[in-house]
Amino acid sequence: MSKQAASSPRLDLTADAPCCPPLAQRRVPAGTAAALAPAFKALGDPVRLQLMSMIASAEGGEACVCDLTPAFDLTGPTISHHLKTLREAGLVDAERRGTWVYYRARPALLRQLAALLTVEPTAAS
Amino acid sequence: MSKQAASSPRLDLTADAPCCPPLAQRRVPAGTAAALAPAFKALGDPVRLQLMSMIASAEGGEACVCDLTPAFDLTGPTISHHLKTLREAGLVDAERRGTWVYYRARPALLRQLAALLTVEPTAAS
DNA sequence: CGTCTGCTTAGACAAACGTCGAGACAGGTT
DNA sequence: AACCTGTCTCGACGTTTGTCTAAGCAGACG
Numbered sequence: 115m116s117k118q119a120a121s122s123p124r125l126d127l128t129a130d131a132p133c134c135p136p137l138a139q140r141r142v143p144a145g146t147a148a149a150l151a152p153a154f155k156a157l158g159d160p161v162r163l164q165l166m167s168m169i170a171s172a173e174g175g176e177a178c179v180c181d182l183t184p185a186f187d188l189t190g191p192t193i194s195h196h197l198k199t200l201r202e203a204g205l206v207d208a209e210r211r212g213t214w215v216y217y218r219a220r221p222a223l224l225r226q227l228a229a230l231l232t233v234e235p236t237a238a239s
Numbered sequence: 240m241s242k243q244a245a246s247s248p249r250l251d252l253t254a255d256a257p258c259c260p261p262l263a264q265r266r267v268p269a270g271t272a273a274a275l276a277p278a279f280k281a282l283g284d285p286v287r288l289q290l291m292s293m294i295a296s297a298e299g300g301e302a303c304v305c306d307l308t309p310a311f312d313l314t315g316p317t318i319s320h321h322l323k324t325l326r327e328a329g330l331v332d333a334e335r336r337g338t339w340v341y342y343r344a345r346p347a348l349l350r351q352l353a354a355l356l357t358v359e360p361t362a363a364s
Numbered sequence: 365c366g367t368c369t370g371c372t373t374a375g376a377c378a379a380a381c382g383t384c385g386a387g388a389c390a391g392g393t394t
Numbered sequence: 395a396a397c398c399t400g401t402c403t404c405g406a407c408g409t410t411t412g413t414c415t416a417a418g419c420a421g422a423c424g
Contacts, residue, residue, distance in 0.1 A: 138295035147285040155283025170263035231353035
């Protein structure tokens with residue numbers, strides 16, 4: 115995919131968080147862009163954005179799939195697919211407890227994304 | 240596309256900015272998700288993320304296409320296409336001045352996205 | 365006026381995405 | 395054990411995306 119990835123597209127951002135001076139402050143290097151873009155892409159769908167919010171804002175910090183699915187006019191497999199996308203992007207974590215599966219947010223990555231998008235309150239112009 | 244948009248998918252977020260309590264604080268309504276997701280999607284590509292950063296961090300707040308294009312191993316039309324995507328997402332603005340076209344960031348939308356992703360320094364868990 | 369350079373548009377194509385239905389697996393219940 | 399319910403995996407189908415080449419438009423310059 116693309117010819118522009120000259121440097122190694124590996125940063126391990128889901129583990130620790132060494133990165134992220136604001137996007138508008140310093141030019142984001144290719145490696146960082148390649149590592150963080152998937153997270154933004156995962157949030158780039160209305161359904162997943164709502165899912166992310168429902169999970170992150172849920173009481174106790176976790177939400178059951180059985181509560182998430184009926185909130186949309188979509189089939190179970192489709193919701194499951196979107197949750198898998200969020201999981202693979204490192205935005206959420208899943209845990210099975212008895213009959214139900216619970217999802218919880220990973221605040222670290224969310225913080226990185228927020229930090230990257232941060233702009234001075236009244237910077238340029 | 241999708242059957243889940245029961246409420247009106249119209250919010251006009253690119254104009255003013257009435258929105259955005261943090262994603263983890265209150266459940267994002269469908270309309271807001273539909274309005275903001277395209278911006279995240281636009282940032283969900285490594286090339287566009289770098290372009291966005293190069294534009295936002297450029298001196299004088301603007302960057303010439305002639306400076307952006309040679310930073311990637313991609314053809315001119317491809318860069319132009321990505322810039323159009325950023326423009327249509329409301330993230331940047333373009334202006335032709337003589338021979339060259341200059342792009343500048345729209346901080347308002349960036350701030351909305353950052354606000355949405357904001358999480359308490361040490362909230363839940 | 366002709367031509368050159370910078371940027372965008374148009375068309376084409378492979379790859380990825382969003383959705384679904386059918387089926388598989390895990391756990392609880394009878 | 396047999397069954398039921400909740401969730402995920404698998405394949406399929408139509409749409410969208412990222413990239414390219416070729417062609418078009420806008421200014422600058424000879």
